[in-house]
Amino acid sequence: MKENLIAFLTTSSLVTPEKAAEIAGHFTFREIPKNAFFLEEGKIANNYLFLEKGFMRVFAYDMDGNDVTTGFAAPRQVVLEVSSFFNRTRSQENIQALTDCEGWGLTYDELNQLFHARPEFREFGRHVLVNAFTTLKTRMLSMITETAEQRYTGLLNTNPAIFQHAPLKNIASYLGITDTSLSRIRKEFSKK
Amino acid sequence: MKENLIAFLTTSSLVTPEKAAEIAGHFTFREIPKNAFFLEEGKIANNYLFLEKGFMRVFAYDMDGNDVTTGFAAPRQVVLEVSSFFNRTRSQENIQALTDCEGWGLTYDELNQLFHARPEFREFGRHVLVNAFTTLKTRMLSMITETAEQRYTGLLNTNPAIFQHAPLKNIASYLGITDTSLSRIRKEFSKK
DNA sequence: ATGAATTCTTGCCATTTGGCAAGCCGGGAA
DNA sequence: TTCCCGGCTTGCCAAATGGCAAGAATTCAT
Numbered sequence: 001m002k003e004n005l006i007a008f009l010t011t012s013s014l015v016t017p018e019k020a021a022e023i024a025g026h027f028t029f030r031e032i033p034k035n036a037f038f039l040e041e042g043k044i045a046n047n048y049l050f051l052e053k054g055f056m057r058v059f060a061y062d063m064d065g066n067d068v069t070t071g072f073a074a075p076r077q078v079v080l081e082v083s084s085f086f087n088r089t090r091s092q093e094n095i096q097a098l099t100d101c102e103g104w105g106l107t108y109d110e111l112n113q114l115f116h117a118r119p120e121f122r123e124f125g126r127h128v129l130v131n132a133f134t135t136l137k138t139r140m141l142s143m144i145t146e147t148a149e150q151r152y153t154g155l156l157n158t159n160p161a162i163f164q165h166a167p168l169k170n171i172a173s174y175l176g177i178t179d180t181s182l183s184r185i186r187k188e189f190s191k192k
Numbered sequence: 193m194k195e196n197l198i199a200f201l202t203t204s205s206l207v208t209p210e211k212a213a214e215i216a217g218h219f220t221f222r223e224i225p226k227n228a229f230f231l232e233e234g235k236i237a238n239n240y241l242f243l244e245k246g247f248m249r250v251f252a253y254d255m256d257g258n259d260v261t262t263g264f265a266a267p268r269q270v271v272l273e274v275s276s277f278f279n280r281t282r283s284q285e286n287i288q289a290l291t292d293c294e295g296w297g298l299t300y301d302e303l304n305q306l307f308h309a310r311p312e313f314r315e316f317g318r319h320v321l322v323n324a325f326t327t328l329k330t331r332m333l334s335m336i337t338e339t340a341e342q343r344y345t346g347l348l349n350t351n352p353a354i355f356q357h358a359p360l361k362n363i364a365s366y367l368g369i370t371d372t373s374l375s376r377i378r379k380e381f382s383k384k
Numbered sequence: 385a386t387g388a389a390t391t392c393t394t395g396c397c398a399t400t401t402g403g404c405a406a407g408c409c410g411g412g413a414a
Numbered sequence: 415t416t417c418c419c420g421g422c423t424t425g426c427c428a429a430a431t432g433g434c435a436a437g438a439a440t441t442c443a444t
Contacts, residue, residue, distance in 0.1 A: 010200050062337035070333060072238065083326040086318065126318070133325045134275040136332065141262060144368040145254035148401075167421065176336040181401055183423050340431075359391065373431055375393050391440070399432070408423075414416090 001029065002051050005104045008076060014123045023121050026114055027104035032056075032097040038079060039095040045084035045105050046108050051077050054101030055165040059173075061075045069174040072162050078128050079103070098165045137139075147179045195221065197242050197296045200268060206315045215313050218306055219296035224248075224289040230271060231287040237276035238300050246293030247357040251365075252285045253259050261366040263291075264354050270320050271295070290357045340369045341377050 002024045009020035031050060038056060039045050051073050058071035058081070070093060073079045084091035085108060100167050106114065115122045142151055152175060155162065162171065172182035194216045201212035222241060224230050230248060231237050243265050250263035250273070262285060265271045276283035277300060285343065298306065307314045334343055344367060354363065364374035 004440080060333065062333075066337070068333065068337055070329065070336075078264065082322055083329070086322045087326075103434075122314075126321075129318075129321055129325065130274055130278045133321065133328070134279075136325065136328050137262065137275070140328065140332055140335070141252065141254075141260065142367065143332070144262075145258070145260055178402060179422075180403080180424085184401090361391075370432055371392075372394085372433080376431090379393080387442100388444100389440100389442075390431085391438100393438075396435095399431090400430080402429070403427090405426095406424085406435090409421085411418105411420090413418085 002104065004076065005050050008050060009121075009124060012124060012127050013121045014127055019118065023114060023118055024104070026110060026140075027106055028103040030103055032101040032103075032124075034097050034100045036096060037096050039081055039084070039091055039093070039100075041092060042090050043084075044088055045091050048085065048108075048111050049079040049103045050105070051075055051079050051101060051103040053103070055100060055162065056095055056097040057098050057103045057166060057170060058093055059170070064151045066092050067173065069166075069170045072159065072166065074159060074161060082129065082132065091144050112115050130173065137158040143176055148175060148181060149189065152182065152185050152189065194296065196244050196268065200242060201313075201316060204316060204319050205314045206319055206333060211310065211312050215310055216296070216337055218302060219298055222297040224293040224295075226289050226292045228289050229286060230293075231273055231276070231283055231285070232251065233284060233286050234282050235276075236280055237273040237283050240298045240300070240303050241271040241295045242293040242297070243267055243271050243293060245271065245295070247290040247354065248293060248364060249290050249358060250285055250287050250289055251362070259362075261358075261362045264358065264366065264377065265353060266353060270324075274321065274324065335368055340367060340373060341381065343367045344374065344377050344381065 001022075005024045005027060006017065006020045009015045009023055010017055013095040013183050015023065027050065030047075032054070038047065041060070048113060053075055055075075056079055057069055058073070059067055059069045062068050073095075079095060081093055081095065084093075088108075103130065111125075115125060142154060146154070155171070155175065168182055168186075169179040170178040175182065177185075194213075196274050197216045197219060198209065198212045201207045202209055204383060207215065219242065222239075224246070230241065233252070240256065245267055247267075248265040248271055249261055250265070251259055251261045254260050265287075271287060273285055273287065275281065276285075280300075303317075305350055307317060338346070347363070347367065360374055360378075361371040364371040367374065369377075
Protein backbone atom coordinates (compact mmCIF):
# COMPACT_ATOMS: atom_id res chain seq x y z
CA MET A 1 0.00 0.00 0.00
CA LYS A 2 2.41 2.67 1.19
CA GLU A 3 5.56 1.00 -0.08
CA ASN A 4 6.61 3.91 -2.28
CA LEU A 5 6.25 6.35 0.59
CA ILE A 6 8.21 4.06 2.88
CA ALA A 7 10.91 3.63 0.24
CA PHE A 8 11.11 7.39 -0.14
CA LEU A 9 11.51 7.90 3.60
CA THR A 10 14.26 5.32 3.65
CA THR A 11 16.38 6.46 0.68
CA SER A 12 18.30 9.12 2.57
CA SER A 13 19.33 6.58 5.24
CA LEU A 14 18.13 8.99 7.89
CA VAL A 15 15.13 6.78 8.66
CA THR A 16 15.25 3.02 9.22
CA PRO A 17 12.67 0.86 7.43
CA GLU A 18 10.88 0.13 10.73
CA LYS A 19 10.64 3.80 11.67
CA ALA A 20 9.65 4.64 8.10
CA ALA A 21 6.67 2.33 8.32
CA GLU A 22 5.58 3.94 11.58
CA ILE A 23 5.97 7.43 10.15
CA ALA A 24 4.16 6.48 6.94
CA GLY A 25 1.25 5.34 9.09
CA HIS A 26 0.43 8.97 9.79
CA PHE A 27 0.12 9.94 6.14
CA THR A 28 -3.32 9.86 4.58
CA PHE A 29 -4.19 9.03 1.02
CA ARG A 30 -5.06 11.91 -1.28
CA GLU A 31 -6.35 12.18 -4.81
CA ILE A 32 -6.24 15.36 -6.86
CA PRO A 33 -8.16 15.11 -10.13
CA LYS A 34 -6.77 16.62 -13.30
CA ASN A 35 -6.94 20.43 -13.34
CA ALA A 36 -7.86 20.64 -9.64
CA PHE A 37 -5.81 22.96 -7.46
CA PHE A 38 -3.68 21.50 -4.71
CA LEU A 39 -3.00 25.07 -3.57
CA GLU A 40 -4.51 28.39 -4.60
CA GLU A 41 -2.89 31.80 -4.54
CA GLY A 42 -3.95 33.78 -1.47
CA LYS A 43 -4.52 30.76 0.72
CA ILE A 44 -2.24 29.35 3.39
CA ALA A 45 -0.67 26.08 2.33
CA ASN A 46 -1.75 23.44 4.78
CA ASN A 47 -0.77 20.28 2.96
CA TYR A 48 2.47 18.41 2.60
CA LEU A 49 2.24 15.82 -0.15
CA PHE A 50 4.32 12.91 -1.32
CA LEU A 51 3.25 12.54 -4.95
CA GLU A 52 2.95 8.95 -6.05
CA LYS A 53 1.20 9.19 -9.39
CA GLY A 54 0.65 12.06 -11.78
CA PHE A 55 2.17 15.44 -12.51
CA MET A 56 1.60 18.89 -11.10
CA ARG A 57 2.53 22.40 -12.09
CA VAL A 58 3.45 25.32 -9.83
CA PHE A 59 2.79 28.77 -11.23
CA ALA A 60 2.45 32.42 -10.35
CA TYR A 61 1.45 35.58 -12.18
CA ASP A 62 3.92 38.31 -13.02
CA MET A 63 3.14 42.02 -12.82
CA ASP A 64 1.55 42.00 -16.26
CA GLY A 65 -0.73 39.14 -15.32
CA ASN A 66 1.14 36.52 -17.33
CA ASP A 67 1.10 32.97 -16.10
CA VAL A 68 4.66 31.93 -15.16
CA THR A 69 5.48 28.31 -14.39
CA THR A 70 7.88 28.16 -11.45
CA GLY A 71 8.07 24.42 -11.08
CA PHE A 72 6.81 20.96 -11.92
CA ALA A 73 6.27 17.98 -9.67
CA ALA A 74 6.73 14.40 -10.81
CA PRO A 75 6.09 11.10 -9.01
CA ARG A 76 8.23 10.41 -5.93
CA GLN A 77 8.62 14.08 -5.16
CA VAL A 78 7.38 16.19 -2.28
CA VAL A 79 4.88 18.83 -3.33
CA LEU A 80 5.00 21.79 -0.99
CA GLU A 81 4.94 25.57 -1.09
CA VAL A 82 7.67 26.00 1.48
CA SER A 83 7.21 29.65 2.35
CA SER A 84 3.46 29.57 2.83
CA PHE A 85 3.48 26.24 4.62
CA PHE A 86 6.18 26.98 7.19
CA ASN A 87 5.62 30.71 7.65
CA ARG A 88 1.81 30.37 7.63
CA THR A 89 1.56 33.17 5.09
CA ARG A 90 -0.66 33.53 2.04
CA SER A 91 0.74 31.74 -0.96
CA GLN A 92 1.70 33.73 -4.02
CA GLU A 93 1.75 30.54 -6.03
CA ASN A 94 -0.77 28.08 -7.37
CA ILE A 95 -0.27 24.34 -7.58
CA GLN A 96 -2.47 22.55 -10.07
CA ALA A 97 -2.74 18.93 -11.18
CA LEU A 98 -1.71 18.43 -14.81
CA THR A 99 -3.05 14.88 -14.68
CA ASP A 100 -5.07 12.87 -12.19
CA CYS A 101 -2.82 12.61 -9.14
CA GLU A 102 -2.50 10.35 -6.14
CA GLY A 103 -0.25 10.64 -3.13
CA TRP A 104 0.15 10.67 0.61
CA GLY A 105 -0.37 13.79 2.65
CA LEU A 106 0.06 15.46 6.00
CA THR A 107 -1.46 18.66 7.30
CA TYR A 108 0.71 21.31 8.92
CA ASP A 109 -0.33 20.19 12.40
CA GLU A 110 0.24 16.54 11.61
CA LEU A 111 3.68 17.30 10.25
CA ASN A 112 4.66 19.25 13.33
CA GLN A 113 3.46 16.53 15.65
CA LEU A 114 5.44 14.02 13.66
CA PHE A 115 8.52 16.26 13.69
CA HIS A 116 8.20 16.45 17.45
CA ALA A 117 7.57 12.76 18.03
CA ARG A 118 10.07 11.43 15.49
CA PRO A 119 13.50 13.07 15.40
CA GLU A 120 14.47 10.96 12.38
CA PHE A 121 11.56 12.41 10.44
CA ARG A 122 12.68 15.87 11.45
CA GLU A 123 16.10 15.12 10.01
CA PHE A 124 14.46 13.75 6.92
CA GLY A 125 12.38 16.89 6.60
CA ARG A 126 15.49 19.02 6.72
CA HIS A 127 17.02 16.80 4.08
CA VAL A 128 14.05 17.40 1.78
CA LEU A 129 14.33 21.15 2.28
CA VAL A 130 18.09 21.20 1.71
CA ASN A 131 17.66 19.20 -1.48
CA ALA A 132 14.98 21.54 -2.78
CA PHE A 133 17.23 24.48 -2.07
CA THR A 134 20.19 22.86 -3.81
CA THR A 135 18.11 21.98 -6.84
CA LEU A 136 16.91 25.56 -7.12
CA LYS A 137 20.46 26.87 -6.86
CA THR A 138 21.49 24.59 -9.70
CA ARG A 139 18.59 25.85 -11.77
CA MET A 140 19.55 29.45 -10.98
CA LEU A 141 23.11 28.80 -12.12
CA SER A 142 21.83 27.29 -15.35
CA MET A 143 19.67 30.37 -15.94
CA ILE A 144 22.81 32.51 -15.66
CA THR A 145 25.36 30.41 -17.49
CA GLU A 146 23.43 28.42 -20.08
CA THR A 147 21.63 29.34 -23.28
CA ALA A 148 17.92 28.66 -23.65
CA GLU A 149 18.72 25.68 -25.85
CA GLN A 150 21.02 24.19 -23.21
CA ARG A 151 18.36 24.61 -20.57
CA TYR A 152 15.87 22.95 -22.90
CA THR A 153 18.04 19.91 -23.53
CA GLY A 154 18.81 19.76 -19.82
CA LEU A 155 15.13 19.53 -18.95
CA LEU A 156 14.64 17.02 -21.71
CA ASN A 157 17.25 14.82 -20.06
CA THR A 158 16.31 15.26 -16.42
CA ASN A 159 12.54 15.30 -16.73
CA PRO A 160 11.39 14.03 -20.12
CA ALA A 161 8.00 12.96 -18.79
CA ILE A 162 7.00 16.60 -18.30
CA PHE A 163 6.88 17.04 -22.06
CA GLN A 164 4.12 14.47 -22.25
CA HIS A 165 1.95 16.20 -19.67
CA ALA A 166 2.50 19.95 -19.75
CA PRO A 167 1.76 22.25 -22.69
CA LEU A 168 4.88 23.77 -24.23
CA LYS A 169 3.96 27.28 -23.20
CA ASN A 170 4.20 26.21 -19.57
CA ILE A 171 7.57 24.62 -20.16
CA ALA A 172 8.70 27.75 -21.99
CA SER A 173 8.00 30.06 -19.05
CA TYR A 174 9.66 27.56 -16.73
CA LEU A 175 12.77 27.80 -18.92
CA GLY A 176 12.55 31.58 -18.89
CA ILE A 177 11.65 32.04 -22.56
CA THR A 178 8.52 32.59 -24.64
CA ASP A 179 6.58 29.82 -26.30
CA THR A 180 7.64 31.26 -29.65
CA SER A 181 11.31 30.88 -28.81
CA LEU A 182 10.84 27.40 -27.43
CA SER A 183 9.14 26.40 -30.66
CA ARG A 184 12.11 27.65 -32.66
CA ILE A 185 14.60 25.97 -30.35
CA ARG A 186 12.76 22.68 -30.78
CA LYS A 187 12.87 23.12 -34.52
CA GLU A 188 16.62 23.70 -34.50
CA PHE A 189 17.15 20.86 -32.06
CA SER A 190 15.17 18.39 -34.15
CA LYS A 191 17.51 19.00 -37.09
CA LYS A 192 20.40 17.54 -35.10
CA MET B 193 29.51 42.11 22.74
CA LYS B 194 27.15 39.67 21.07
CA GLU B 195 24.15 41.98 21.04
CA ASN B 196 23.72 41.86 17.24
CA LEU B 197 23.77 38.08 17.26
CA ILE B 198 21.27 37.98 20.10
CA ALA B 199 19.05 40.47 18.31
CA PHE B 200 19.21 38.36 15.17
CA LEU B 201 18.22 35.22 17.07
CA THR B 202 15.28 37.06 18.58
CA THR B 203 13.83 38.75 15.50
CA SER B 204 11.82 35.76 14.34
CA SER B 205 10.14 35.47 17.77
CA LEU B 206 11.06 31.80 17.80
CA VAL B 207 13.69 32.41 20.47
CA THR B 208 13.19 34.42 23.67
CA PRO B 209 15.88 36.95 24.63
CA GLU B 210 17.01 34.77 27.55
CA LYS B 211 17.37 31.67 25.39
CA ALA B 212 19.03 33.76 22.69
CA ALA B 213 21.73 34.85 25.10
CA GLU B 214 22.36 31.24 26.07
CA ILE B 215 22.50 30.12 22.48
CA ALA B 216 24.75 33.01 21.51
CA GLY B 217 27.14 31.87 24.20
CA HIS B 218 28.11 28.92 22.03
CA PHE B 219 29.13 31.04 19.04
CA THR B 220 32.76 31.99 18.72
CA PHE B 221 34.19 35.16 17.26
CA ARG B 222 35.64 34.97 13.76
CA GLU B 223 37.52 37.37 11.57
CA ILE B 224 38.00 36.88 7.84
CA PRO B 225 40.43 39.36 6.31
CA LYS B 226 39.72 40.90 2.93
CA ASN B 227 40.18 38.44 0.04
CA ALA B 228 40.48 35.44 2.36
CA PHE B 229 38.26 32.46 1.62
CA PHE B 230 35.60 31.50 4.10
CA LEU B 231 35.00 28.39 1.98
CA GLU B 232 36.92 26.92 -0.94
CA GLU B 233 35.58 24.80 -3.75
CA GLY B 234 36.25 21.11 -3.18
CA LYS B 235 36.22 21.35 0.59
CA ILE B 236 33.42 20.41 2.97
CA ALA B 237 31.81 23.48 4.53
CA ASN B 238 32.25 23.21 8.26
CA ASN B 239 31.35 26.73 9.35
CA TYR B 240 28.07 28.46 9.99
CA LEU B 241 28.58 32.20 10.28
CA PHE B 242 26.50 35.14 11.41
CA LEU B 243 28.15 38.04 9.59
CA GLU B 244 28.36 41.16 11.69
CA LYS B 245 30.68 43.39 9.69
CA GLY B 246 31.83 43.32 6.11
CA PHE B 247 30.71 41.80 2.83
CA MET B 248 31.29 38.47 1.19
CA ARG B 249 30.81 37.03 -2.25
CA VAL B 250 29.76 33.52 -3.23
CA PHE B 251 30.89 32.31 -6.62
CA ALA B 252 31.39 29.25 -8.79
CA TYR B 253 32.92 28.53 -12.18
CA ASP B 254 30.84 27.62 -15.21
CA MET B 255 31.86 25.02 -17.78
CA ASP B 256 34.01 27.53 -19.65
CA GLY B 257 35.87 28.47 -16.49
CA ASN B 258 34.16 31.82 -16.07
CA ASP B 259 33.71 33.16 -12.58
CA VAL B 260 29.98 33.42 -11.80
CA THR B 261 28.75 35.22 -8.70
CA THR B 262 25.90 33.28 -7.15
CA GLY B 263 25.35 35.44 -4.09
CA PHE B 264 26.48 38.19 -1.78
CA ALA B 265 26.40 38.35 1.99
CA ALA B 266 25.87 41.57 3.92
CA PRO B 267 25.95 42.29 7.65
CA ARG B 268 23.27 40.58 9.75
CA GLN B 269 23.03 37.66 7.38
CA VAL B 270 23.91 34.01 7.79
CA VAL B 271 26.75 32.88 5.54
CA LEU B 272 26.46 29.22 4.74
CA GLU B 273 26.84 26.85 1.81
CA VAL B 274 23.73 24.84 2.64
CA SER B 275 24.32 21.80 0.49
CA SER B 276 27.93 21.18 1.48
CA PHE B 277 27.34 21.97 5.15
CA PHE B 278 24.31 19.76 5.74
CA ASN B 279 25.07 16.97 3.29
CA ARG B 280 28.79 16.89 4.18
CA THR B 281 29.69 16.98 0.49
CA ARG B 282 32.41 18.88 -1.32
CA SER B 283 31.41 22.43 -2.08
CA GLN B 284 31.13 23.55 -5.69
CA GLU B 285 31.17 27.13 -4.53
CA ASN B 286 33.70 29.54 -3.07
CA ILE B 287 32.94 32.13 -0.43
CA GLN B 288 35.40 34.99 -0.25
CA ALA B 289 35.57 38.15 1.84
CA LEU B 290 35.14 41.30 -0.24
CA THR B 291 36.18 43.39 2.76
CA ASP B 292 37.57 42.62 6.19
CA CYS B 293 34.82 40.68 7.92
CA GLU B 294 33.82 39.88 11.48
CA GLY B 295 31.14 37.60 12.76
CA TRP B 296 30.09 34.76 15.02
CA GLY B 297 30.47 31.17 14.01
CA LEU B 298 29.63 27.58 14.79
CA THR B 299 31.15 24.41 13.42
CA TYR B 300 28.95 21.65 12.05
CA ASP B 301 29.29 19.65 15.26
CA GLU B 302 28.58 22.65 17.45
CA LEU B 303 25.49 23.49 15.44
CA ASN B 304 24.15 19.96 15.70
CA GLN B 305 24.73 19.85 19.43
CA LEU B 306 22.93 23.13 19.76
CA PHE B 307 20.06 21.93 17.55
CA HIS B 308 19.76 18.94 19.82
CA ALA B 309 19.99 20.82 23.10
CA ARG B 310 17.87 23.82 22.10
CA PRO B 311 14.64 23.09 20.23
CA GLU B 312 14.05 26.84 19.75
CA PHE B 313 17.34 27.12 17.92
CA ARG B 314 16.34 24.22 15.73
CA GLU B 315 13.16 26.08 14.82
CA PHE B 316 15.20 29.17 14.21
CA GLY B 317 17.54 27.21 11.96
CA ARG B 318 14.63 26.02 9.89
CA HIS B 319 13.39 29.56 9.67
CA VAL B 320 16.75 30.69 8.26
CA LEU B 321 16.69 27.92 5.69
CA VAL B 322 13.09 28.61 4.66
CA ASN B 323 13.91 32.28 4.25
CA ALA B 324 16.94 31.55 2.12
CA PHE B 325 14.84 29.30 -0.07
CA THR B 326 12.09 31.90 -0.43
CA THR B 327 14.59 34.61 -1.30
CA LEU B 328 16.09 32.42 -4.00
CA LYS B 329 12.66 31.65 -5.45
CA THR B 330 11.95 35.36 -5.66
CA ARG B 331 15.25 35.90 -7.43
CA MET B 332 14.47 33.06 -9.83
CA LEU B 333 11.11 34.62 -10.66
CA SER B 334 12.77 37.95 -11.32
CA MET B 335 15.24 36.24 -13.67
CA ILE B 336 12.30 34.90 -15.64
CA THR B 337 9.94 37.86 -15.64
CA GLU B 338 12.11 40.96 -15.42
CA THR B 339 14.50 42.68 -17.80
CA ALA B 340 18.15 43.09 -16.87
CA GLU B 341 17.51 46.75 -16.08
CA GLN B 342 14.68 45.87 -13.71
CA ARG B 343 16.90 43.39 -11.91
CA TYR B 344 19.60 46.01 -11.68
CA THR B 345 17.35 48.62 -10.13
CA GLY B 346 15.94 45.96 -7.84
CA LEU B 347 19.38 45.14 -6.49
CA LEU B 348 20.16 48.83 -6.22
CA ASN B 349 17.14 49.19 -3.95
CA THR B 350 17.47 46.07 -1.85
CA ASN B 351 21.23 45.96 -1.44
CA PRO B 352 22.85 49.27 -2.41
CA ALA B 353 25.88 48.66 -0.20
CA ILE B 354 27.05 45.86 -2.48
CA PHE B 355 27.85 48.43 -5.17
CA GLN B 356 30.41 49.98 -2.86
CA HIS B 357 32.22 46.73 -2.20
CA ALA B 358 31.96 44.41 -5.19
CA PRO B 359 33.35 45.09 -8.66
CA LEU B 360 30.68 45.55 -11.31
CA LYS B 361 31.65 42.43 -13.19
CA ASN B 362 30.73 40.39 -10.13
CA ILE B 363 27.42 42.16 -9.86
CA ALA B 364 26.85 41.63 -13.57
CA SER B 365 27.21 37.86 -13.38
CA TYR B 366 24.98 37.83 -10.29
CA LEU B 367 22.34 39.61 -12.38
CA GLY B 368 22.84 37.14 -15.21
CA ILE B 369 24.37 39.57 -17.70
CA THR B 370 27.84 40.54 -18.93
CA ASP B 371 29.83 43.41 -17.51
CA THR B 372 29.48 45.15 -20.87
CA SER B 373 25.70 45.06 -20.68
CA LEU B 374 25.69 46.20 -17.08
CA SER B 375 27.84 49.15 -18.01
CA ARG B 376 25.37 50.15 -20.72
CA ILE B 377 22.39 49.67 -18.42
CA ARG B 378 24.02 51.93 -15.86
CA LYS B 379 24.62 54.53 -18.55
CA GLU B 380 20.98 54.48 -19.61
CA PHE B 381 19.80 54.46 -16.01
CA SER B 382 21.95 57.46 -15.06
CA LYS B 383 20.21 59.52 -17.75
CA LYS B 384 16.91 59.20 -15.93
C1' DA C 385 56.35 57.93 -7.57
C1' DT C 386 56.24 54.59 -11.09
C1' DG C 387 54.70 50.89 -13.66
C1' DA C 388 51.63 47.05 -13.96
C1' DA C 389 47.33 45.12 -13.51
C1' DT C 390 42.57 45.45 -13.06
C1' DT C 391 38.21 47.64 -13.79
C1' DC C 392 35.07 50.14 -16.40
C1' DT C 393 33.39 52.18 -20.52
C1' DT C 394 32.49 52.48 -25.42
C1' DG C 395 32.01 51.49 -30.46
C1' DC C 396 30.94 48.15 -33.84
C1' DC C 397 28.51 44.38 -35.16
C1' DA C 398 26.55 39.52 -34.43
C1' DT C 399 23.40 36.60 -32.04
C1' DT C 400 19.63 35.62 -29.23
C1' DT C 401 15.21 36.37 -27.91
C1' DG C 402 10.76 38.74 -28.09
C1' DG C 403 6.24 40.69 -30.08
C1' DC C 404 2.76 40.19 -33.13
C1' DA C 405 -0.15 38.17 -36.33
C1' DA C 406 -1.43 34.55 -39.43
C1' DG C 407 -2.06 29.97 -40.27
C1' DC C 408 -2.02 25.12 -39.21
C1' DC C 409 -3.24 21.19 -36.55
C1' DG C 410 -5.71 18.22 -33.53
C1' DG C 411 -9.04 17.22 -29.92
C1' DG C 412 -13.53 17.86 -27.86
C1' DA C 413 -18.51 19.25 -27.97
C1' DA C 414 -22.81 19.18 -30.02
C1' DT D 415 -19.57 15.03 -39.19
C1' DT D 416 -18.84 19.82 -38.35
C1' DC D 417 -17.43 23.53 -35.81
C1' DC D 418 -14.70 25.69 -32.51
C1' DC D 419 -10.95 26.49 -29.65
C1' DG D 420 -6.62 26.02 -27.68
C1' DG D 421 -1.98 24.80 -28.70
C1' DC D 422 1.87 25.04 -31.74
C1' DT D 423 4.50 26.83 -35.54
C1' DT D 424 6.24 30.30 -38.64
C1' DG D 425 7.49 34.78 -40.94
C1' DC D 426 8.71 39.39 -40.29
C1' DC D 427 10.84 42.70 -37.81
C1' DA D 428 12.33 45.00 -33.33
C1' DA D 429 14.66 44.97 -28.97
C1' DA D 430 17.85 43.11 -25.75
C1' DT D 431 22.08 41.25 -24.91
C1' DG D 432 26.66 39.47 -26.07
C1' DG D 433 31.62 39.30 -28.08
C1' DC D 434 35.54 41.60 -29.00
C1' DA D 435 38.85 45.04 -28.82
C1' DA D 436 40.50 49.55 -27.67
C1' DG D 437 41.13 52.97 -24.50
C1' DA D 438 40.36 55.53 -20.18
C1' DA D 439 40.21 55.36 -15.28
C1' DT D 440 41.43 53.37 -11.11
C1' DT D 441 43.83 50.46 -7.97
C1' DC D 442 47.77 47.99 -6.38
C1' DA D 443 52.40 46.57 -5.49
C1' DT D 444 57.02 47.74 -5.26
